[in-house]
Amino acid sequence: GENVEQHPSTLSVQEGDSAVIKCTYSDSASNYFPWYKQELGKRPQLIIDIRSNVGEKKDQRIAVTLNKTAKHFSLHITETQPEDSAVYFCAASSYGQNFVFGPGTRLSVLP
Amino acid sequence: GAGVSQTPSNKVTEKGKYVELRCDPISGHTALYWYRQSLGQGPEFLIYFQGTGAADDSGLPNDRFFAVRPEGSVSTLKIQRTERGDSAVYLCASSSSSGGAYEQYFGPGTRLTVT
Numbered sequence: 001g002e003n004v005e006q007h008p009s010t011l012s013v014q015e016g017d018s019a020v021i022k023c024t025y026s027d028s029a030s031n032y033f034p035w036y037k038q039e040l041g042k043r044p045q046l047i048i049d050i051r052s053n054v055g056e057k058k059d060q061r062i063a064v065t066l067n068k069t070a071k072h073f074s075l076h077i078t079e080t081q082p083e084d085s086a087v088y089f090c091a092a093s094s095y096g097q098n099f100v101f102g103p104g105t106r107l108s109v110l111p
Numbered sequence: 112g113a114g115v116s117q118t119p120s121n122k123v124t125e126k127g128k129y130v131e132l133r134c135d136p137i138s139g140h141t142a143l144y145w146y147r148q149s150l151g152q153g154p155e156f157l158i159y160f161q162g163t164g165a166a167d168d169s170g171l172p173n174d175r176f177f178a179v180r181p182e183g184s185v186s187t188l189k190i191q192r193t194e195r196g197d198s199a200v201y202l203c204a205s206s207s208s209s210g211g212a213y214e215q216y217f218g219p220g221t222r223l224t225v226t
Contacts, residue, residue, distance in 0.1 A: 006153075034213075043218060044202070044217050049213075049214065096211075098169065099144065099154075099156055099215070101146075
């Protein structure tokens, strides 16, 4: 079955700097890769996603890149703000079926 | 519009008891997922429904766990003979899955504590 790894487990950046979180997956059948932000005590919220027919997607300060050959995808947050502090999860799915999540990255943006 | 809702928000039960957790998906969403999230970990897939049928139940840990979605809308996760290790937040998510839309929207979760 699918296995998703995520690094780093914790990340601290200064406000205004960029943050990068990386994930790898094992199943070449996976074709949908969402990223979720989860604040303490809250539900996961989808922030961006990418499909296997696209190499990069951007939405304001957030971007995701996908390398299908290497089976890895990354989340990039630019101009970080304190409200970006949260736990971020990557996930992989084949056609919206069984979603496998990474273990999460705790991002702290220091003012 | 209304998002995914889950009831109860918190459930405390004694070891060995039976519990039911309910999920109301977004209206019109045909896909429904159950996950379990332990502290400091990512959501762990349990089961996925497409309409009324369980399309993939490979994540259910053992036969004490069962889920139904009889009319293709509301779903109930049932846990028999609860154990302390079942304590976690149980999350439900739904997706329209029409036209290849895979985006999941999560409910607030039910925090289950088994004493």
